[in-house]
Amino acid sequence: MITIKTALCKNSTRVMLLGSGELGKEIAIECQRMGMEVIAVDRYSNAPAMHVAHRQHIIDMLNAKELERCITIEQPNFIVPEIESIDTNTLVKLEKNGYRVVPSAYAVHTTMNRKLIRHLTSKILRIPTSKYQFASNYQEAKKNVKNLGFPCIIKPIMSSSGKGQSFINHENEIDVAWEKSQKYGRVQKQEVIIEKYIPFDFEFTLLAVSSVDGIHFCLPIGHFQENGDYKSSWQPQKMSVDVLKKAKKISKKIISQLGGHGVFGVEFFVYKEKIIFSEISPRPHDTGMVTLISQDLSEFALHVRAFLGIPINKINHYGPSSSAVLFGKNLYGNSISFSNLEIIKKNQQIRIFSKPKIYGFRRLGVLLDRSKTVQESILNSQNTANKIFIQT
Numbered sequence: 001m002i003t004i005k006t007a008l009c010k011n012s013t014r015v016m017l018l019g020s021g022e023l024g025k026e027i028a029i030e031c032q033r034m035g036m037e038v039i040a041v042d043r044y045s046n047a048p049a050m051h052v053a054h055r056q057h058i059i060d061m062l063n064a065k066e067l068e069r070c071i072t073i074e075q076p077n078f079i080v081p082e083i084e085s086i087d088t089n090t091l092v093k094l095e096k097n098g099y100r101v102v103p104s105a106y107a108v109h110t111t112m113n114r115k116l117i118r119h120l121t122s123k124i125l126r127i128p129t130s131k132y133q134f135a136s137n138y139q140e141a142k143k144n145v146k147n148l149g150f151p152c153i154i155k156p157i158m159s160s161s162g163k164g165q166s167f168i169n170h171e172n173e174i175d176v177a178w179e180k181s182q183k184y185g186r187v188q189k190q191e192v193i194i195e196k197y198i199p200f201d202f203e204f205t206l207l208a209v210s211s212v213d214g215i216h217f218c219l220p221i222g223h224f225q226e227n228g229d230y231k232s233s234w235q236p237q238k239m240s241v242d243v244l245k246k247a248k249k250i251s252k253k254i255i256s257q258l259g260g261h262g263v264f265g266v267e268f269f270v271y272k273e274k275i276i277f278s279e280i281s282p283r284p285h286d287t288g289m290v291t292l293i294s295q296d297l298s299e300f301a302l303h304v305r306a307f308l309g310i311p312i313n314k315i316n317h318y319g320p321s322s323s324a325v326l327f328g329k330n331l332y333g334n335s336i337s338f339s340n341l342e343i344i345k346k347n348q349q350i351r352i353f354s355k356p357k358i359y360g361f362r363r364l365g366v367l368l369d370r371s372k373t374v375q376e377s378i379l380n381s382q383n384t385a386n387k388i389f390i391q392t
Helices: 022-033 064-074 088-096 105-111 114-124 138-148 171-184 241-258 286-294 299-308 374-387
Strands: 014-018 037-042 055-058 078-081 132-135 152-156 166-168 192-196 202-211 214-217 221-226 229-235 262-271 274-281 321-333 337-339 348-352 358-370 389-391
Touching: 014 022, 014 064, 022 037, 022 286, 022 299, 055 064, 064 088, 078 088, 078 299, 088 105, 105 114, 105 241, 105 274, 114 192, 114 241, 114 274, 132 138, 138 152, 138 171, 138 192, 152 171, 166 171, 202 241, 202 286, 202 299, 214 241, 221 286, 229 286, 229 374, 241 262, 241 274, 262 286, 262 299, 286 299, 286 321, 286 348, 286 358, 321 374, 321 389, 348 374, 358 374
Parallel strands: 014 037, 014 078, 037 055
Antiparallel strands: 132 192, 152 166, 152 192, 202 214, 202 221, 202 262, 221 229, 229 321, 262 274, 321 358, 337 389, 348 358
C-alpha cells in the first residue's frame, strides 16, 4: 500500500531536489500535485524549482560535507538528483544508511561519469558505442586524438549540457579543446573522453520508465543539438521497427544493471540502420520537455509515479509534437522580460523558466507545439519561438 503524508504535516513525505533548474521545477510541480513536501537545493538563489518548493537550500553540492549536512537536516524520504554537479559518492554512502536515492545511488554515480558508463556499456554489456579513448593530461590527449583520427570530440568525463565539449578537425585545435575541457569540467585536473565522430543519419532520445510494473517506453524523441546543448526536439522520431526494437533492448539491458525506479533518458545515434549508444541520464531529459504537450503523463509525472511505486500501465500519446528552446543571447542582467506572447497559437504552449539572471547566453524557456505532422510542428514551434522577444 502506497501512503503519502501531505506537505507540512507531522512527518510529511519529503522530496529533496538536488538541482533546481527547469527540469527540477516540473518535477517539483508533479510532487506538489501528489501532496508531498518539496525541498529545492541548488548553488544559487531563486532557481526555477525554488519558486514552487516549500523550502530551499543554497549549497555547493560538490562539497561532500555540505551535501551530507543538508540531507541530514531535512531527512527526505526521496532524494532526486536533477543535475550532474553532485558529489555522488555521498549519495552512495547515504543510500547505504537508509536514504532513498532516485532512481538509485549506483545509477546516479555511474551515469554521471562518462568513464564508468562506457566501461559498463561497452566492456561489460558489449553494447555498440563510438570508438573512444581517455586521457588524463594534455600530452595523452594529443596522442589519443591522433590514434583515433579526425574529426573527433573531446569531453570532460564529468560535465553537463555540452559544457567543456569541443569538436575538432585539425591538430592545431587540440590546445583550445583541452583548455575548454579543463575549464568547464566538474573537477580540477579533469580527465577527458575522446570520441571518434560518427556521421550519423539522426540521433534520438528514448525515454524509458522503470517502474513496479516493468519498463515502459515513450515514443522516440528526435532532437537537434548545438555544442552539446539541445535546441529543439520532436516526437515521434521516424525510424524502422528494427532500429526501435534494438534501442529498447539495449535500454532494458542498461537499466536492469543500474537499478531503481524512475525515468531514464537514453541517447542513440543511427547510422545506416546501425544503432550506436551515446549516453544515458538517470532522470527526465531536457529533450523530453516535448512530453509536456505530447503525452497524457509527461516525463516528469512518469518520474514521480515511478519512484513512488505507482504502476505506469499505459502511456497515451496525443500526436505529433515538438519543442523549441527560447534562448537569451548576448543579454546581461537580472531583469528578464518576454514580449509578443500574443502570437502563441491555441495548439501551442509556453514554459518560461524564470531564471533569475543571464550573463550572455542562457536557456530561458521552451515553446511547445502539437500539429498534424512532425514536420509541421517543428516549423510552427520554431517560427513562434523566433518571434518572441526576450530582453533585459
